[in-house]
Amino acid sequence: MKDACPCGRPCAFEACCGRYMGTGLPAPDAESLMRSRYTAFVRHDEAHLLATWHASQRPGNLELDEGVKWLGLEVKRHTPIDDTHAEVEFVARSRVQGRGQRLHERSRFVREDGHWFYVDGDILN
Structure with a gap:
């Protein structure tokens, strides 16, 4: 699909993230939101990442590594806890200087x- 959304859903970027x-x-x-944040990493959209980071944890600035090539996202679980809290477990794959990497986070x-x-999140193995 032309201009497919990087988050992995089967639709165009504009209709998705x-x-x-x-x-x-x-x-x-x-x-x-998590999918749009992954897409922001892919598109080097620091403004979206900062705007969607809770003020209690948001860094003062963000400098994304231009050498990271994001390869895909797999959402393992979305767990609503109540109306205002939720968790999302995912695996994001990338390549840095030719080496494959995998980020598994809750x-x-x-x-x-x-x-x-x-x-915030916890890195899982």
């Missing part, structure tokens, strides 16, 4: 004023 990146439209759930999200935010 592009709806939430730079538009002010909130993601409807933590999984959609991320925590919180919803405030109708917007989901990434709080």
